[in-house]
Amino acid sequence: MLIENESGALSRVSGLFSARGYNIHALTVAPTEDESLSRLTLVTIGTAHQIEQIVKHLNRLIDVVKVIDLTEGPHIERELMLVKLSATGEFREEFVRLTDIFRGTIVDVTATTYTVQMIGETQKLDAYIAAIDPALILETVRSGAMGIMRGEKCLQI
Amino acid sequence: MELTGAQILIHFLEDEGVEHIWGYPGGAALPIYDALDTDAKELKHILVRHEQAAVHAADGYARSTGKPGVVLVTSGPGATNTVTGIATAHMDSTPLIVITGQVATDMIGLDAFQEVDTVGITRPIVKHNFLVKDVNDLAMTLKKAFYIATTGRPGPVVIDIPKDVQNATSTYEYPQEVELRSYLPVVKGHTGQIKKAVEMMLSAERPIFYTGGGVIMGEGSEELVKLVKSLGYPITQTLMGLGAFPADDKQNIGMLGMHGTYEANLAMHHCDVLIAIGSRFDDRVTGNIAKFCPTAKIIHVDIDPASISKNVVVDIPIVGPVQQVVQEMNTQLAKLNKKPDAVALQAWWSQIDEWRNVDCLKYDTTGSKIKPQAAVQAVWEVTKGDAYVTADVGQHQMFAAQYYTFNKPRRWINSGGLGTMGFGLPAAMGVQMAYPDATVLCITGEGSIQMNIQELSTCMQYGLPIKVVCLNNGFLGMVRQWQEFFYDRRYSMSYMDSLPNFVKLAEAYGHVGVRIDDPKTMKKQLEEAFALKDRFVFIDIITDQQENVYPMIPAGAGQNEMILV
Numbered sequence A: 001m002l003i004e005n006e007s008g009a010l011s012r013v014s015g016l017f018s019a020r021g022y023n024i025h026a027l028t029v030a031p032t033e034d035e036s037l038s039r040l041t042l043v044t045i046g047t048a049h050q051i052e053q054i055v056k057h058l059n060r061l062i063d064v065v066k067v068i069d070l071t072e073g074p075h076i077e078r079e080l081m082l083v084k085l086s087a088t089g090e091f092r093e094e095f096v097r098l099t100d101i102f103r104g105t106i107v108d109v110t111a112t113t114y115t116v117q118m119i120g121e122t123q124k125l126d127a128y129i130a131a132i133d134p135a136l137i138l139e140t141v142r143s144g145a146m147g148i149m150r151g152e153k154c155l156q157i
Numbered sequence B: 001m002e003l004t005g006a007q008i009l010i011h012f013l014e015d016e017g018v019e020h021i022w023g024y025p026g027g028a029a030l031p032i033y034d035a036l037d038t039d040a041k042e043l044k045h046i047l048v049r050h051e052q053a054a055v056h057a058a059d060g061y062a063r064s065t066g067k068p069g070v071v072l073v074t075s076g077p078g079a080t081n082t083v084t085g086i087a088t089a090h091m092d093s094t095p096l097i098v099i100t101g102q103v104a105t106d107m108i109g110l111d112a113f114q115e116v117d118t119v120g121i122t123r124p125i126v127k128h129n130f131l132v133k134d135v136n137d138l139a140m141t142l143k144k145a146f147y148i149a150t151t152g153r154p155g156p157v158v159i160d161i162p163k164d165v166q167n168a169t170s171t172y173e174y175p176q177e178v179e180l181r182s183y184l185p186v187v188k189g190h191t192g193q194i195k196k197a198v199e200m201m202l203s204a205e206r207p208i209f210y211t212g213g214g215v216i217m218g219e220g221s222e223e224l225v226k227l228v229k230s231l232g233y234p235i236t237q238t239l240m241g242l243g244a245f246p247a248d249d250k251q252n253i254g255m256l257g258m259h260g261t262y263e264a265n266l267a268m269h270h271c272d273v274l275i276a277i278g279s280r281f282d283d284r285v286t287g288n289i290a291k292f293c294p295t296a297k298i299i300h301v302d303i304d305p306a307s308i309s310k311n312v313v314v315d316i317p318i319v320g321p322v323q324q325v326v327q328e329m330n331t332q333l334a335k336l337n338k339k340p341d342a343v344a345l346q347a348w349w350s351q352i353d354e355w356r357n358v359d360c361l362k363y364d365t366t367g368s369k370i371k372p373q374a375a376v377q378a379v380w381e382v383t384k385g386d387a388y389v390t391a392d393v394g395q396h397q398m399f400a401a402q403y404y405t406f407n408k409p410r411r412w413i414n415s416g417g418l419g420t421m422g423f424g425l426p427a428a429m430g431v432q433m434a435y436p437d438a439t440v441l442c443i444t445g446e447g448s449i450q451m452n453i454q455e456l457s458t459c460m461q462y463g464l465p466i467k468v469v470c471l472n473n474g475f476l477g478m479v480r481q482w483q484e485f486f487y488d489r490r491y492s493m494s495y496m497d498s499l500p501n502f503v504k505l506a507e508a509y510g511h512v513g514v515r516i517d518d519p520k521t522m523k524k525q526l527e528e529a530f531a532l533k534d535r536f537v538f539i540d541i542i543t544d545q546q547e548n549v550y551p552m553i554p555a556g557a558g559q560n561e562m563i564l565v
């Protein structure tokens, strides 16, 4: 969605979700090239009826300029993840191979750790994490999904 | 014109045509209060005795006139005291402007004296709110606030103005126009949908109109009456919708919902086409959603798309202003030149009349105690059914709704959505201010009235000749009723002990007090009290402590599962 780039706009959106008992699975927001607007992608889970209600309630917020449900049509979804792994002994080789398979990049290296950057759909990032012994994952940070419509359609005002 | 922020506010309110402002001063609002003294010409400020009352009063003004009510308070406790009032207005969609003082911008966030995050606290209970950080934005922000509050589905808007912004100067010019790219209220219902709705209405065999507060807020009463009359269908109204269609008309089958009439709830349950207009399928109306109108196709007209299919999924949604949509229905109907199925309608009416004959609102009139129902009816007779009536919350509110028949819109003013005890008296002040010559009365309980009793003082200062009708049953009656029905008569904390002598209390404030405890003298005493046209009279009516509100649909039951007596 596009929201006014004003203090408070984000809390109106998040407040709506908590007040009405909807769940925010992921949320990412940043200003756009038009300074007065922020672009926000929010992932939530619900029935078609719930999603319809959520969209209607979002539209009711004065600071929300435009909302679309990306899952209604073909779209691209991407998330960025940074993972710090404990990488010693055999795992130094193993993690290079695994990261390669997932088309990730090792962006920082120490004697005992790797930091991996990975971009993709949420499920792909989940799969990468699932492939690693949890004891070796030191830290993860994920952006939450961002989305855009395929083809010529745009979210514009 | 170069003015301070505080002066801009006062000039703007006058240019916007605001007549009254309800408020209470304090540190962070002092520049505004000073500008009120130096700059206000027509604008009249009414000093309440508690900020909650200021909001309810502005709300009562708004509900009775359709114009926005305006409130002015200071920061911190002044602002937090308005919260209940704002939430009350929000739940019932009334247009309010609440102006709050705030600590200076360079103090915000430092836990300064009387600082609270007003915008944060009120965010979930307003239509929108603003913190004005730059005096140059003030006039436009005010214009936006009035625009948002009064258009679309109306609601309260809070404007938080830091003290330094009140003191800073800017050139002022009244903004004639306002545009908001993210706020475009619907001004017209979809013609195709309206056409479908009209056809569905005409095809009905057991139709019913179910209308709510939206008809009153949206000034749709006249068109609605025309539509309902031309079709000859039954109509039931919600607690918030009373008065939009004349209660004494035969087609009106009374209020629906938890304490609605037998005939209204059964007609809802058995209807085949439900025409919902400006109503929102509240749980106090629908009862158990799973059992709601099992055989009905539903048409729903509402200004707010988010209200449609929220609780009950409807067949024909129409988003638009009630007045315009219903007017278009009337036009289309006239063009079609088709009549409803007369035979089916006849059968439907005989069924409804059978339910009506149960006479669900009858009550025992033989005892020596005053029945609250009889008190309301007597008040109705004495005021010739032509008063503005506000209510608090409880049994008395339901008795007022059931027994004071409302024939005109904007005459019945109560807190339906939030159910705020303490609403009635301040709301009556707002109504009386709007209509100085009208009979304005507040039907209340001995519990509720004590929640804003301090306003007796405001009524004295401004000479408001309100009549308070206190149905004094010595109990938090509605609570007692639920405890009797659902908690094995364990009357936990519902007895009102140590009640004041309301007559003396009224007299202490300089008003007239009357106590009525005999059914035989009630009418005469009421007549005497209401004859005191220019006095505030507190009428304390001692009523039967054990009386309950009937019929009743217990929470979670279906509309056809009413308790009758």
Ligand SMILES: Cc1ncc(C[n+]2csc(CCOP(=O)(O)OP(=O)(O)O)c2C)c(N)n1
Binding pocket: B392, B393, B394, B395, B396, B397, B419, B420, B421, B422, B444, B445, B446, B447, B448, B449, B471, B473, B475, B476, B477, B478, B479
């Ligand atoms: C501010 C607030 N607190 C509590 C309640 C819960 N409540 C609803 S009705 C009621 C009793 C009201 O008593 P009274 O004013 O004497 O009216 P009665 O029911 O006896 O007519 C209470 C406590 C409420 N509605 N509002």
Ligand SMILES: [Mg+2]
Binding pocket: B394, B445, B446, B447, B471, B472, B473, B474, B475, B476, B477
């Ligand atoms: Mg009581």
